[in-house]
Amino acid sequence: MKTENQKAWFFVLPVLLLVAFNALIPMMTVVNYSVQETFGDNVFFWEGLGWFEQILRSDRFHAALGRQFLFTGMILIIEIPLGVIIALSMPRKGFWVPICLVTMALPMLIPWNVVGAMWNIFTLPDIGLLGYFMNHTLGIDYNMTQDPLAAWITIIVMDVWHWTSLVVLLSYAGLVSIPDAYYQAAKIDGASNWSVFRYIQLPKMKQVLTIAILLRFMDSFNIYTEPFVLTGGGPGNSTTLLSIDLVKIALGQFDLGPAAAMSLIYFAITLLVSWLFYTLMTQNDQK
Amino acid sequence: MKKRSLIPILYILFLMLPIYWLVAMSFKTTNEILSGFSLFPQTFTLQNYQTIFTDPTWYWGYINSIIYVSLNTVISVCVALPAAYAFSRFSFLGDKHLFFWLLTNRMAPAAVFALPFFQLYSAVGLFDTHLAVALAHCLFNIPLAVWILEGFMSGVPKELDETAYVDGYSFPRFFVSIFLPTIKAGVGVAAFFCFMFSWVELLLAKTLTAVEAKPIAATMTKTASSAGYELGLLAAAGTLTIIPGAIVIYFVRNYIAKGFALGRV
Numbered sequence: 001m002k003t004e005n006q007k008a009w010f011f012v013l014p015v016l017l018l019v020a021f022n023a024l025i026p027m028m029t030v031v032n033y034s035v036q037e038t039f040g041d042n043v044f045f046w047e048g049l050g051w052f053e054q055i056l057r058s059d060r061f062h063a064a065l066g067r068q069f070l071f072t073g074m075i076l077i078i079e080i081p082l083g084v085i086i087a088l089s090m091p092r093k094g095f096w097v098p099i100c101l102v103t104m105a106l107p108m109l110i111p112w113n114v115v116g117a118m119w120n121i122f123t124l125p126d127i128g129l130l131g132y133f134m135n136h137t138l139g140i141d142y143n144m145t146q147d148p149l150a151a152w153i154t155i156i157v158m159d160v161w162h163w164t165s166l167v168v169l170l171s172y173a174g175l176v177s178i179p180d181a182y183y184q185a186a187k188i189d190g191a192s193n194w195s196v197f198r199y200i201q202l203p204k205m206k207q208v209l210t211i212a213i214l215l216r217f218m219d220s221f222n223i224y225t226e227p228f229v230l231t232g233g234g235p236g237n238s239t240t241l242l243s244i245d246l247v248k249i250a251l252g253q254f255d256l257g258p259a260a261a262m263s264l265i266y267f268a269i270t271l272l273v274s275w276l277f278y279t280l281m282t283q284n285d286q287k
Numbered sequence: 288m289k290k291r292s293l294i295p296i297l298y299i300l301f302l303m304l305p306i307y308w309l310v311a312m313s314f315k316t317t318n319e320i321l322s323g324f325s326l327f328p329q330t331f332t333l334q335n336y337q338t339i340f341t342d343p344t345w346y347w348g349y350i351n352s353i354i355y356v357s358l359n360t361v362i363s364v365c366v367a368l369p370a371a372y373a374f375s376r377f378s379f380l381g382d383k384h385l386f387f388w389l390l391t392n393r394m395a396p397a398a399v400f401a402l403p404f405f406q407l408y409s410a411v412g413l414f415d416t417h418l419a420v421a422l423a424h425c426l427f428n429i430p431l432a433v434w435i436l437e438g439f440m441s442g443v444p445k446e447l448d449e450t451a452y453v454d455g456y457s458f459p460r461f462f463v464s465i466f467l468p469t470i471k472a473g474v475g476v477a478a479f480f481c482f483m484f485s486w487v488e489l490l491l492a493k494t495l496t497a498v499e500a501k502p503i504a505a506t507m508t509k510t511a512s513s514a515g516y517e518l519g520l521l522a523a524a525g526t527l528t529i530i531p532g533a534i535v536i537y538f539v540r541n542y543i544a545k546g547f548a549l550g551r552v
Contacts, residue, residue, distance in 0.1 A: 002377055003376070006379050007379075008376070011373035015429055019425065019426065019429055022425060022426035023395070023426060086298050101543045104299065105543060106529070107302055109531075110528065110529050111486060118525055136324075161305065222396035224490060225489055247401070256402070263399035266396060267396070270394045271391060
């Protein structure tokens with residue numbers, strides 16, 4: 001179908017050079033640090049795979065990784081079905097469509113630290129809207145700077161607020177591409193709402209949902225700014241996700257070797273899980 | 288039908304609540320904020336906005352952000368166009384691997400790259416320039432732009448290219464005067480996504496700048512910590528960062544649904 005043409009490389013070259021400049025050189029720097037020990041002054045000693053062993057065995061890394069998987073798992077479980085439900089109940093045409101789309105896309109265009117700051121203001125116990133409502137109207141003791149559970153619920157609700165729209169818009173794009181004839185045929189056959197969803201809408205949304213799950217996985221696994229601004233990883237270490245921990249080690253303690261080794265392990269895990277998701281979901285397609 | 292529209296309404300309400308609170312906060316005086324809870328601003332003030340528009344460290348933050356975001360959008364889309372065309376039309380040695388490798392760059396956590404980026408851009412003498420941030424954001428924006436444009440271009444039948452060549456069009460002329468107008472929705476969507484991800488990213492932008500090109504978001508973090516707890520000012524600055532995004536969405540509202548499917552539906 002596509003013509004074979006090796007000259008096409010020239011078209012790709014600018015992209016290749018720019019991305020390689022940004023990806024390969026920093027990546028090599030990280031690899032470099034990860035196998036060396038330094039005591040400052042640009043003096044380095046060969047350390048071999050020592051840092052990798054240390055990181056893989058450390059409880060701190062296991063704990064952060066566990067929290068990261070918990071966070072990503074929770075937001076995927078909430079955002080994907082919620083996004084699909086909202087997309088299904090949105091109007092298909094008419095006056096309200098652009099209004100829905102624009103208001104829903106809005107949270108995604110707010111800078112990430114503003115998102116964190118906004119939720120911080122929103123949840124302040126006595127002067128924030130949510131904090132006041134919880135503490136004074138409902139009488140629930142809610143203070144996310146002291147209670148780990150409240151902090152967890154808050155960062156998850158924040159992420160749902162921030163990113164569910166991505167799933168909604170992707171699923172919606174899949175839904176509007178279904179021709180009316182499909183629905184008419186289903187009506188003639190007397191199909192129930194559930195079977196319309198199961199045999200018409202879901203298969204049509206499959207491809208965009210694959211994209212949605214992949215994007216949400218990658219971005220939530222790498223999340224840094226929003227929870228950092230909102231909770232700073234606390235109370236204690238309870239919301240210290242992987243990248244927050246990484247930055248603490250790299251820039252806070254300036255332990256470049258362990259930080260670099262951790263970066264590489266982190267990146268490898270992201271790649272592996274993304275690849276697993278991708279193959280699993282595309283395999284189902286072929287069956 | 289009535290019951291069904293309840294879900295989107297509730298969802299939009301949920302989305303608007305924190306935004307409302309931010310905007311309401313920005314019209315309050317610091318005294319009012321700290322003295323207790325009030326649903327609406329009691330003493331309506333524009334003081335916070337006035338501070339931002341008269342203090343150069345504040346408003347230059349906005350100008351800096353807009354400069355590097357625009358630069359990044361232009362660079363990303365311009366280099367992604369030929370590449371996406373190559374991926375959609377030709378097969379060449381290593382094309383699939385290359386495409387996947389490009390996508391993996393979206394998976395690298397920005398936190399991993401912060402320090403090496405700082406060293407790299409200091410070494411090439413670009414530290415604290417708009418170009419540095421624009422180029423750094425290419426890391427995740429170019430792969431995305433290629434991905435989106437490739438989707439839109441694959442939807443254009445190959446016969447279009449062939450007919451144009453038969454009619455005696457040279458490749459550059461065909462690309463600019465026939466092909467680009469055909470996929471202009473795709474270009475718009477790609478530009479929108481580049482704008483969006485460059486506008487919201489802060490970690491790299493903050494790492495690569497000090498004074499000259501400092502983004503607005505970094506100015507905010509600094510104010511929040513240095514000048515005590517000026518919540519009103521912070522809220523006003525936050526409110527202003529929402530506006531460019533809102534304007535851009537308004538322009539692409541008709542392409543949004545298709546664009547989010549990355550042209551593949």
